[in-house]
Amino acid sequence: MESWIHVSEKVKLKNPILIEGLPGIGNVGRVATGYLINQLKMKKFAELYSPHFLPLVLVHENSEVHVLNLEFHYMKGKRDIVVLTGDTQSISPEGHYEICSKIVEFAETLGIKEIITLGGFSEGKSMSKPAVLAAVNNKEMIKKYKKFDIDFGKKHQVGTIIGASGLLLGLAKPKKIDGICLLGETSGMPMLTDPNAADAILHILVKILGIKLDFTMLEKSIVEMQERIKKSDGLHKRMLEQLGAKEEPVRYIG
Amino acid sequence: MESWIHVSEKVKLKNPILIEGLPGIGNVGRVATGYLINQLKMKKFAELYSPHFLPLVLVHENSEVHVLNLEFHYMKGKRDIVVLTGDTQSISPEGHYEICSKIVEFAETLGIKEIITLGGFSEGKSMSKPAVLAAVNNKEMIKKYKKFDIDFGKKHQVGTIIGASGLLLGLAKPKKIDGICLLGETSGMPMLTDPNAADAILHILVKILGIKLDFTMLEKSIVEMQERIKKSDGLHKRMLEQLGAKEEPVRYIG
Amino acid sequence: MESWIHVSEKVKLKNPILIEGLPGIGNVGRVATGYLINQLKMKKFAELYSPHFLPLVLVHENSEVHVLNLEFHYMKGKRDIVVLTGDTQSISPEGHYEICSKIVEFAETLGIKEIITLGGFSEGKSMSKPAVLAAVNNKEMIKKYKKFDIDFGKKHQVGTIIGASGLLLGLAKPKKIDGICLLGETSGMPMLTDPNAADAILHILVKILGIKLDFTMLEKSIVEMQERIKKSDGLHKRMLEQLGAKEEPVRYIG
Amino acid sequence: MESWIHVSEKVKLKNPILIEGLPGIGNVGRVATGYLINQLKMKKFAELYSPHFLPLVLVHENSEVHVLNLEFHYMKGKRDIVVLTGDTQSISPEGHYEICSKIVEFAETLGIKEIITLGGFSEGKSMSKPAVLAAVNNKEMIKKYKKFDIDFGKKHQVGTIIGASGLLLGLAKPKKIDGICLLGETSGMPMLTDPNAADAILHILVKILGIKLDFTMLEKSIVEMQERIKKSDGLHKRMLEQLGAKEEPVRYIG
Known part of the structure; x- marks a missing residue:
């Protein structure tokens, strides 16, 4: 049984760019995409489900069940924007490959030519102003984005990127x-949601995308998101304990 | 290799409803469906087998082997009733998705338009009269069933439902x-079969189904079922130890 | 990738019966089938390979590599006999189902109408004369075999059979x-090869098959087999340690 | 989702031979193939990707991401040579079978009739001059290669070969x-890259292949390779810890 994408609205997009942010270190990517979707009032048009997610449903306060999934949202603009966010990442290594392949295939059908993935980078120590590190799947991207305040390996060596944020870039490359x-630098505690790192990434992202974003609600928004994030993080942990695993795998870089 | 359903009798059903109850917390769902099947003398017409069940056979007292499976039973009435019960749930996360998808597909072919899943909800403490909590995959279901003594999140927040009882609802939704x-509230010990929680659920279920049920045999019936349940619970534990896992996964909510 | 059977000789069999014995508790099944094959000079005609076996090769003393496999041997007679033996069993639960399904399908194509599986039953204590216990997939088999010295649940309750010896019977049933x-009773140490249990089973098996067998070499033969068994048992353990598992799964009943 | 091979250059090869060397004990095979490729300026023409590798990307110093893969390189000569090297091996048992099957199938399409796999053999003690042990998938290979300084089981019994170096031979056999x-004897510490063992293997390999190789850069080359190897070894460890496994599986013989 393979992961599958349910398209609820067929959209025609103009030169679309895909922004991905899923749960991971400091929840940086997830928080950043969640804030974008809320502030820009983006519209959900597709959902990805996978047997590689935990086999459970969340129950919302209105008593409705919600199967863990990833969600694609879009917004029209000078350049159309697609944002991918979600509840979780794969709980198996094979699942990461399958899910990221499905996403890249879907991106191709949408006409997407560029992907920006968002995540956190844990330095194991606190810092006053988080840096934004980057990796690319094509040297041209460095030229294109070097005008922004991004560290392409000068001060920080990324080394590796575990999970969707890295694999998406790698699997997208052969598709041109x-x-x-x-990656927003976070201050050590990988399981704590880090608003500063998300803020740092978002400030660069709005410049790249040429959009306006009200940042005043970020902290407040994170507090609200935390509720839901905590619930599913706790679930991951509990479920994995039940499945015999001892550590929770929700510690991707992004 | 995929899970498969063996249909032993082709049945034509009138406006059928599916009731699911598998092993889980307090064995509430399993005990409730087992009692229904016995008391109502329902007839088995299909079996689901899966490579995601433990690779073993039970040996009955008459020396016959029994491959772990799930069983579909039916009963004719004003509204036909299908009951799904079984020995086990998937031992892998992916398996849950595959098995629940097969069940939903099979339910579709039977013309089923409504599913009621049964399970336990562990509060971690004992109570005098167990409440019955609920979650739905469609808000209309709350309207339909609010007249019964069901707590739709007023006193107890369900949060999550792990395993078939939750995933079935989630995967059934896109199929309309x-x-x-x-979920019958159980008093803390998730591995102990809880007759009170099963009794509480069954009292509501018979009202929903508009059927009559003799409750006097429930306790006695549970004592009998316990024999078989204990045997397979012990097996799960032993097998999983052999497979290197340290905790048994038979702690689904339902 | 699925398990596959490589047929090296196409055989036409007359009313064939399949005898299975793979590594398991006391190595009873494996030793019994190995002795049959050697003493009766049976001929190998097919091999089963599986991605669910350990990913390694044994290196024989002549420096040739050997991929872990199961082997089908046959012997012509009043009733043709097929014997299935092998190096290992599946290391994953799903693999057991897939491999046993392949075996049953292959048995069907050979025209096999009856399977006898062999294994050990660990009592956790020593005994002077091991009993032979049995389970069947059809009540008629009890009638057919009750004249032999087999315990159909009178003194010993089998309860469950883990692995191929049980699953083969279960999956063969719907194929008629x-x-x-x-199951030969063994004296407690499941990982020690038990010649007495193998001897007890073989004495009944020769009566069932109506063949003659020289038993004088059994002990000696086991000493020789032990070398190879030890080597692959050690491998299982070492490999599984490398794969992060802590206990070896080579403790099937049969 | 299956492992896949991406062919970047269609090559026509003359009587080609395949040399395989992947990460494993002492990194003997990987170091030997890496040195061959660099010194002989071999050209990459195909890459193998697999969902059975760790779901991560390496980030090179130039900030470009690299998906873990295996690489096929070739060199024209009297006899064309194909060298298979790579970052990793499968992290699941099933993956080993699938990946090795893909490699053998690909080798067939290239017209390859002979495979030489390279690895390390850990003796658990240090030695002055490492021996080169061997195993074959066809007795004729012993005759062909006995003139070289190879130990075909006289002093050292190999016993088993775990991972690609063994499985490739085993799966290649039925394809003729x-x-x-x-296997280069290494001095005990399986996780330390061993230049002496690689040197010993390479000296025999150049004789077999009838090629010239400058050995003076081997030690220097290994120091350089170590950087990258360490990085991915560390990653394996970290990732596997995250996935709940406690020991890293990068301890294949080759």
Whole structure:
């Protein structure tokens, strides 16, 4: 049984760019995409489900069940924007490959030529102003984005990117889809949601996208998101304990 | 290799409803469906086998082997009733998705438009009279069933439902099959079969189904079922130890 | 990738019966089938390979590599006999189902109508004369075999049979292939090869098959087999340690 | 989702031989093939990707991401040579079978009739001059190669070969592809890259291949390779810890 994408609205997009942010270190990517979707009032048009997610449903306060999934949202503009966010990442290594392949295939059908993935980079220590690190799947992307305040390996060596944020770039390359991964430096505790790192990434992202974003609600928004994030993080942990695993795998870079 | 359903009798059903109850917390769902099947003398017409079940056979007292499976039973009435019960749930996360997808597909072919899943909800403490909590996959179901003594999140927040009882509702939704999950509050020990929680659920279920049920045999019936349940619970534990896992996964909500 | 069977000789068999014995508790099944094959000079005609076996090769003393496999041997007679033996069993639960399904399908193509599986039954204590217990997939088999010195649940309750010896019977049933599992009582140490249990089973098996067998070499033969068994048992353990598992799964009943 | 091979250059090869060396004990095979490729300026023409590799990307110093893969390089000569090297091996048992099957199939399409796999053999003690042990998938290979300084089981019994170096030979046999595995004796610490063992293997390999190789850069080259190897070894470890596994599986013989 394979992961599947349910398209609820067929959209025609103009020169679309894909922004991905899923749960991971500091929840940086997830928080950043969640804030974008809310503030820009983006519209959901597709959902990805996978047997590689935990086999459970969340129950919302209105008593409705919600199967863990990833969601694609879009917004029309000078350049159309697609944002991919979600509840979780794969709980198996094979699942990461399958899910990221499905996403890249879907991106191709949408006409996407560029992907920006968002994540956190844990330095194991606190810092006053988080840097934004980056990796690319095509050297041209460095030229294109070097005018922004991004560290392309000068001060920080990324080394590796675990999970969707890295694999999406790698699997997109043979499809001629350019990709850049923006990693917000977080202050050590990988399981704590880090608003500062998300803020740092978003400030660069709005410049790249040429959009306006009200940042005043970010902290408040994170507090609200935390509720839901905590619930599913707790679930991951509990479920994995039940499945015999001892550590929770929700510690991707992004 | 995929899970498969063996249909032993082709049945034509009138406006059928599916009731699911598998092993889980307090064995509430399993005990409730087992009692229904016995008391109502329902007839088995299909079996589901899966490579995601433990690779073993039970040996009955008459020396016959029994491959772990799930069983579909039916009963004719004003509204035909299908009951799904079984020995086990998937031992892998992917398996849950595959098995629940097969069940939903099979339900579709039977013309089923509504699913009621049964399970337990562990509060971690004892109570005098167990409440029945619920989650739905369609808000209309709350309207339909609010007249019964069901707590739709007023006193107890369900949060999540792990395993078949939750996933069935989630996967049934895009097929336009309405679903409600009834969870009987159990008093803390998730591995102990809880007759009170099963009794509480069954009292609501008979009202929903408009059927009559003799409750006097429930306790006695549970004592008998316990024999078989204990045997397979012990097996799960032993097998999983052999497979290197340290904790048994038979702790689904339902 | 699925398990596959490589047929090296196409055989036409007359009313063939399949005898299965793979590594398991006391190595009873494996030793018994190995002795049959050697003493009766049976001929190998097919091999089963599986991605669910350990990913390694044994290196024989002549420096040739050997991929872990199961082997089908046959012997012509009043009734043709096929014997299935092998190096290992599946290391994953799903693999057991897939491999046993392949075996049953292959048995069907050979025209096999009856399967006898062999294994050990660990009592956790030593005994002077090991009993032979049995389970069947069809009540008729009890009638057919009750004249032999087999305990159909009178003194010992089998309860469950883990792995191929049980699953083969279970999966053969819907194919109308009758099956009986003979379990030789072994004296407690499941990982020690038990010649007495193998001897007890073989004495009943020769009566069932109506063949003659020289038993004088059994002990000696086991000493020789032990070398190879030890090597692959050690491998299982070492490999599984490398794969992060802590206990070796080579403790099937049969 | 299956492993896949991406062919970047269609090559026509003359009587080609395949040399395989992947990460494993002492990194003997990987270091030997890496040195061959660099010194002989071989050209990459195909890459193998797999969902059975760790779901991560390496980030090079130039900020470009690299998906873990295996690489096929070739060199024209009297006899064309194909060298298979790579970042990793499968992290699941099933993956080993699938990946090795893909490699053997690909080798067939290239017209390869002989495979030499390279690995390390850990003796658990240090030695002055490492021996080169061997195993074959066809007795004829012993005759062919006994003139070289190879130990075909006289002093050292190999016993088993875990991972690609063994499985490739085993799976190549039914395809009528001859195979020999050369194992360089390493001095005990399986996780330390061992230049002496690689040197010993390479000296025999150049004689077999009838090529010239400058050995003076081997030690220097290994120091350089170590950087990258360390990085991915560390990653394996970290990732596997995250996935709940406690030991890293990068301890194949080759």
